[in-house]
Amino acid sequence: METEPLALDAKVIQALSGVSTATLTTVLLKKGLRNVWLRGTRPLTPDQPRLVGRAFTLRFVPAREDLATPASWGSPISTRAAIEAMPAGCIAVVGALGVTDAGIFGDILCARMKTRGVAGLVTDGVVRDLAGVLGTGLPVWCQGTAAPPSVAGLTFVGWQEPIACGGVAVFPNDVIVVDADGAVLIPAALLDDVIAAALEQERLESWIMSQVEAGMPLPGLYPPNEANTARYRAWAKANDTRG
Amino acid sequence: METEPLALDAKVIQALSGVSTATLTTVLLKKGLRNVWLRGTRPLTPDQPRLVGRAFTLRFVPAREDLATPASWGSPISTRAAIEAMPAGCIAVVGALGVTDAGIFGDILCARMKTRGVAGLVTDGVVRDLAGVLGTGLPVWCQGTAAPPSVAGLTFVGWQEPIACGGVAVFPNDVIVVDADGAVLIPAALLDDVIAAALEQERLESWIMSQVEAGMPLPGLYPPNEANTARYRAWAKANDTRG
Amino acid sequence: METEPLALDAKVIQALSGVSTATLTTVLLKKGLRNVWLRGTRPLTPDQPRLVGRAFTLRFVPAREDLATPASWGSPISTRAAIEAMPAGCIAVVGALGVTDAGIFGDILCARMKTRGVAGLVTDGVVRDLAGVLGTGLPVWCQGTAAPPSVAGLTFVGWQEPIACGGVAVFPNDVIVVDADGAVLIPAALLDDVIAAALEQERLESWIMSQVEAGMPLPGLYPPNEANTARYRAWAKANDTRG
Amino acid sequence: METEPLALDAKVIQALSGVSTATLTTVLLKKGLRNVWLRGTRPLTPDQPRLVGRAFTLRFVPAREDLATPASWGSPISTRAAIEAMPAGCIAVVGALGVTDAGIFGDILCARMKTRGVAGLVTDGVVRDLAGVLGTGLPVWCQGTAAPPSVAGLTFVGWQEPIACGGVAVFPNDVIVVDADGAVLIPAALLDDVIAAALEQERLESWIMSQVEAGMPLPGLYPPNEANTARYRAWAKANDTRG
Amino acid sequence: METEPLALDAKVIQALSGVSTATLTTVLLKKGLRNVWLRGTRPLTPDQPRLVGRAFTLRFVPAREDLATPASWGSPISTRAAIEAMPAGCIAVVGALGVTDAGIFGDILCARMKTRGVAGLVTDGVVRDLAGVLGTGLPVWCQGTAAPPSVAGLTFVGWQEPIACGGVAVFPNDVIVVDADGAVLIPAALLDDVIAAALEQERLESWIMSQVEAGMPLPGLYPPNEANTARYRAWAKANDTRG
Amino acid sequence: METEPLALDAKVIQALSGVSTATLTTVLLKKGLRNVWLRGTRPLTPDQPRLVGRAFTLRFVPAREDLATPASWGSPISTRAAIEAMPAGCIAVVGALGVTDAGIFGDILCARMKTRGVAGLVTDGVVRDLAGVLGTGLPVWCQGTAAPPSVAGLTFVGWQEPIACGGVAVFPNDVIVVDADGAVLIPAALLDDVIAAALEQERLESWIMSQVEAGMPLPGLYPPNEANTARYRAWAKANDTRG
Numbered sequence A, B, C, D, E, F: 001m002e003t004e005p006l007a008l009d010a011k012v013i014q015a016l017s018g019v020s021t022a023t024l025t026t027v028l029l030k031k032g033l034r035n036v037w038l039r040g041t042r043p044l045t046p047d048q049p050r051l052v053g054r055a056f057t058l059r060f061v062p063a064r065e066d067l068a069t070p071a072s073w074g075s076p077i078s079t080r081a082a083i084e085a086m087p088a089g090c091i092a093v094v095g096a097l098g099v100t101d102a103g104i105f106g107d108i109l110c111a112r113m114k115t116r117g118v119a120g121l122v123t124d125g126v127v128r129d130l131a132g133v134l135g136t137g138l139p140v141w142c143q144g145t146a147a148p149p150s151v152a153g154l155t156f157v158g159w160q161e162p163i164a165c166g167g168v169a170v171f172p173n174d175v176i177v178v179d180a181d182g183a184v185l186i187p188a189a190l191l192d193d194v195i196a197a198a199l200e201q202e203r204l205e206s207w208i209m210s211q212v213e214a215g216m217p218l219p220g221l222y223p224p225n226e227a228n229t230a231r232y233r234a235w236a237k238a239n240d241t242r243g
Helices: A010-016 A021-030 A070-074 A079-084 A107-115 A130-136 A188-213 A226-238 B010-016 B021-030 B070-074 B079-084 B107-115 B130-136 B188-213 B226-238 C010-016 C021-030 C070-074 C079-084 C107-115 C130-136 C188-213 C226-238 D010-016 D021-030 D070-074 D079-084 D107-115 D130-136 D188-213 D226-238 E010-016 E021-030 E070-074 E079-084 E107-115 E130-136 E188-213 E226-238 F010-016 F021-030 F070-074 F079-084 F107-115 F130-136 F188-213 F226-238
Strands: A051-062 A091-095 A120-123 A140-142 A154-159 A163-165 A168-170 A175-179 A182-186 B051-062 B091-095 B120-123 B140-142 B154-159 B163-165 B168-170 B175-178 B183-186 C051-062 C091-095 C120-123 C140-142 C154-159 C163-165 C168-170 C175-179 C182-186 D051-062 D091-095 D120-123 D140-142 D154-159 D163-165 D168-170 D175-178 D183-186 E051-062 E091-095 E120-123 E140-142 E154-159 E163-165 E168-170 E175-179 E182-186 F051-062 F091-095 F120-123 F140-142 F154-159 F163-165 F168-170 F175-178 F183-186
Touching: A010 A051, A010 A175, A010 A188, A021 A175, A021 A182, A021 A188, A021 F070, A051 A163, A051 B163, A070 A079, A070 E021, A079 A107, A079 A154, A091 A163, A091 A175, A107 A130, A107 E188, A120 A175, A163 B051, A182 A188, A188 A226, A188 F107, B010 B051, B010 B175, B010 B188, B021 B175, B021 B183, B021 B188, B021 C070, B051 B163, B070 B079, B070 D021, B079 B107, B079 B154, B091 B163, B091 B175, B107 B130, B107 D188, B120 B175, B183 B188, B188 B226, B188 C107, C010 C051, C010 C175, C010 C188, C021 C175, C021 C182, C021 C188, C021 D070, C051 C163, C051 E163, C070 C079, C079 C107, C079 C154, C091 C163, C091 C175, C107 C130, C120 C175, C163 E051, C182 C188, C188 C226, C188 D107, D010 D051, D010 D175, D010 D188, D021 D175, D021 D183, D021 D188, D051 D163, D051 F163, D070 D079, D079 D107, D079 D154, D091 D163, D091 D175, D107 D130, D120 D175, D163 F051, D183 D188, D188 D226, E010 E051, E010 E175, E010 E188, E021 E175, E021 E182, E021 E188, E051 E163, E070 E079, E070 F021, E079 E107, E079 E154, E091 E163, E091 E175, E107 E130, E107 F188, E120 E175, E182 E188, E188 E226, F010 F051, F010 F175, F010 F188, F021 F175, F021 F183, F021 F188, F051 F163, F070 F079, F079 F107, F079 F154, F091 F163, F091 F175, F107 F130, F120 F175, F183 F188, F188 F226
Parallel strands: A051 A091, A091 A120, A120 A140, B051 B091, B091 B120, B120 B140, C051 C091, C091 C120, C120 C140, D051 D091, D091 D120, D120 D140, E051 E091, E091 E120, E120 E140, F051 F091, F091 F120, F120 F140
Antiparallel strands: A051 A154, A051 A175, A051 B168, A163 A168, A168 B051, A175 A182, B051 B154, B051 B175, B163 B168, B175 B183, C051 C154, C051 C175, C051 E168, C163 C168, C168 E051, C175 C182, D051 D154, D051 D175, D051 F168, D163 D168, D168 F051, D175 D183, E051 E154, E051 E175, E163 E168, E175 E182, F051 F154, F051 F175, F163 F168, F175 F183
16 A cells, blocks of 8 residues: 655765755746645754655544544554654655644654654644654654644544645655755656756856845846856856866 | 445435434534534535435545646546446545635536436535536535636545545545535444434424424423423324334 | 613614615724624525614633533523523624534524524524524524534633624624625614714715716716715705605 | 726637636646636626626725725726726726625626626625625626625725736736636637637537446546547547538 | 632642643543644743643633724723733733734733733733833743734723633633643643643653663554553552652 | 835934834824734844835736746846835835745845845745845845745736735835834824824833833723823923933
């Protein structure tokens, strides 16, 4: 039933670690993808590093008193079992229906994820026990915190299935990048194209920024007209450090 | 992957066809179930009959431009394939994330469902081509209508899985009852208990209504105190038609 | 604790029965009152007559499992007791926090209100058992219908207190007018002023409408400039039927 | 400041009058346009005919007590002046910020629009004085009704400017089609392409519907595989009535 | 009219000061209480201590221009009078209808509450004059800040009545616990049971956390199976410091 | 088409720099203006200084795939051209329809605004590339951050037009004051009156605060009764430093 997790090439992680989610969403929009931004996934603390990893998905449906009980935590289909299936380096992406009054995970589950080498947790829901979760050191992107347990609002139904998270369709093994702005999804099939375009976009924008800092006005510069494109290309050629 | 559909005993259908969703939600609440009402599932026309059937579930996630395309309608995992798997007498329950600006089905899909003997369609989304859908004669409970096709907002991912619909967890083969108020879910495991309690509740409330029509005030009557309970029981004994 | 209900002069009822809620909100806005329209109070059926009456208020807070139970329906502070305190001719205004997934009243309570001569029911919530409620003949303005009982979402706490209904502050004995557009509140203290201005506004607008039907353009007519004001006054003088 | 209104070719009106908004949104999505459906624009009565016309836009901003007053109705920039600038045959599209507690127009303004030959009114807001507006015979698509005047929530600022309506960017003279489902926008530049594709899509879907009614299952039919495409083409060739 | 405030036993305060709101909501859910979490009550600053106290309730309805005026601040039923009725040690719980564009209190009222020994302020609304409120040192849990005075959106109507706050029914003298996650309510009648269960839950979870830190996987540990329960009990017995 | 920007008197800036937005909204409400608070305009960082300036408005409508493209950034009607028209000292007020999933500006545009001497940026939308924007030093008030570019959700249509921002009507050259609470608008025509009243209100409230700190209860003090008004006037006379 669940899709097998895949590893992500270290070169991909390294390349994307230097690219902002702002640049990635621009590049993806140019390829026709306008709905790849996971709404409501803010960093739990301001200093969390940019992360890159494959999505390991978890899926919730609403709570039903006969299903969402503390007893259900011991069932074979449980968040506990899902966590034990997470490979090191993945980013857990949890579809929580945008519920903000029941925390999907607290300190114990986050601690176990950290131990297993999970890179981070991204959800359109919230976590519980803020102090405890921060104590585990697991980087978390979410809508905030709420004390009630998940079963107060949600029933867990499976992992590594396609999910909705923050208004975006996330499939198992899609690539996720998160930074201070939040989380963006790169469809697995587009990965190579996106990386190439993103590195170029980052370089162009950093050159434009240097021109703005030097006092140039925006029209003709951003986006660059023919003359400025030529200037940029000359600069890029002279400063090519990509070897 | 998908749960096998089950038939529903004709006696169950007959018994529940005489019970309002208002009575059923009262009975379920007394058993501790407070979240079994599918929000946003209104009858498309005011004269649709009460329906009883097992849930055949369909699941959508949000649209992604690389996935939700007209071309996807031909894929093996498509709403088309799901419809061909629906047994006669089932109620299709479609989890559409509450999306109201993309219609999940139009006239063609509804016509095919009608042909296959599907009892009705219940969704927290909307349908498209109102005139066409009404023309098929398929009873529909939904949030309304919108012209855009499903792929403008949604990506179909599977059937007979647990879904969220109207804020309720619906599992394949749960029992659904819909009437002029909307749709209620009865967990399969509670079915017998609920039927017995519901028939008694209907009888009690109809007796109370007769007393109100006769001019009795509410306190002590609804719910009945000891004296009125005795009067009701005497009436019930004298009028027992259940044989 | 509760404010004593007051009767409403039959002349007031007669005068306001000829004035639309559109005219009343215009008149009240000219007096500086911009928030007197009870949002979400739509007629349950399209043919309900315009009603005028004093508000008899009921107040709910959210459900709490230890408080909002079927057993609570028998407590001294219950909707049942509140209904028995309603005088004939009042309009029951129920503050239901805008909750749309639990019906405040069903057929039995509406039947009793009808028997007691209550003029109508206005709420920012919903009713349950649509067929049953329509059967009682009680005119209802609300957000729609839902099957679950009030205790699935609400706890009743008192009557004839100040309440919030549809984003408006309603005090016991404020005057309510409802028609096909919905419900407007007239603060008791402004009643006489409002009636006089409203009758004049209705007369002016009906004259303007006759001019539009005769082909006059809007600028200078609505609102009328000096010349048109003079024409209107002449017409009004010639057609004064108010004795 | 305002864009000059343009007339719409009678042949365009005739062609589009036979095409549903469901078909148009499908055709536009295939051309990459996913956001052309004006949310919240429902027909005020169920029997309003399909309309086709160029958009004549009106723009509101929120109410401010020093600006949005009954006195402002007489200013040169007023809804009254805008109505006098509307050409016969246009569809007035009013950006009302989705405000549902202040009616943009009542009976007098709608009557004047009807007199001037305006084809219909489309808004993401509401109208006031339901009975009066219905009496004018002007077809209206909106979110419903509310009694308060526009100045209770809105300030009018101009006409024939780009506006937001129902989450869609509407530019003066874009083409609007409205039917029982609601309103769709066709960018003026895409008109010819859309008409051709829409007529073909309608024909294809009506053939598919005939096959469904004859009992064919959906996979391979909708969308048609190679064999069914061939069958359709043969049928279309044999039944070509387009001369 | 108002319920008399009650003191809270110092032992209760001490016991609950060591229990997180996450633990309390878990314990309450096990007792069947799923709706005791006050949504939208976030700490105004991250370093506010956990507080425990009885609720002293205040109730607002929406603003009405004839009622909600600066002059009303001097009326006998005013927030000022309510503050003077607050006992030391209470937690003021203010039902503000979730209004976020009018601040219920600013620096002056917060300063007076601090002087009177009020433990903290909890509301589903916002406060105004952030710098001023922080200057008073009163711990505040709320939805944020807004400059406009309460009368821009709210009318104060009474204190020590049942209220709605953050979607929860709060009765005078219910016990409130607030920490970094937000605010939870303990019904007065359940207090002793909850304390006992909460202390045990805290101890169990801290043992589980120690096991996770030691590398144990989750299944069978959280919740503990029979073997782990035995291990926990042995540890608990050996480490019982409760006397 | 665009309104010409106006400068703001340095004395106005100086006077208002000492007045909180809380005081200004109180003063404006007393003059009948209840809707001048721009909802959802929070400081991007907690330490941003209070700013005073005239509004330079920018207006967006929703995205349409044929209009909102990266290519559009080079059109004559672009955010780039708008920024080049901004005078030093203005506050850019951007109506972004409350869109939170597409950032209106990133580091490059903010850097250019900073270079041009723009005092600050206020929007009901969000910015993108948080780290980059903070690096420019431009003070920003907004709803938060999102990575996607503006064209993912918005189409830019013009500047120095009347706009909606945070539910408020903002006209070019209205005066804006922003501080830790958010942004308030002062209609240009009311400026002198508001300043005078605001300075007096600040002085009165600081005296009241001193009395509260000295232990005085609130009733009779805030607002002051006759005796306290006399005491205040005596203090004010003795401490008048404005002479």
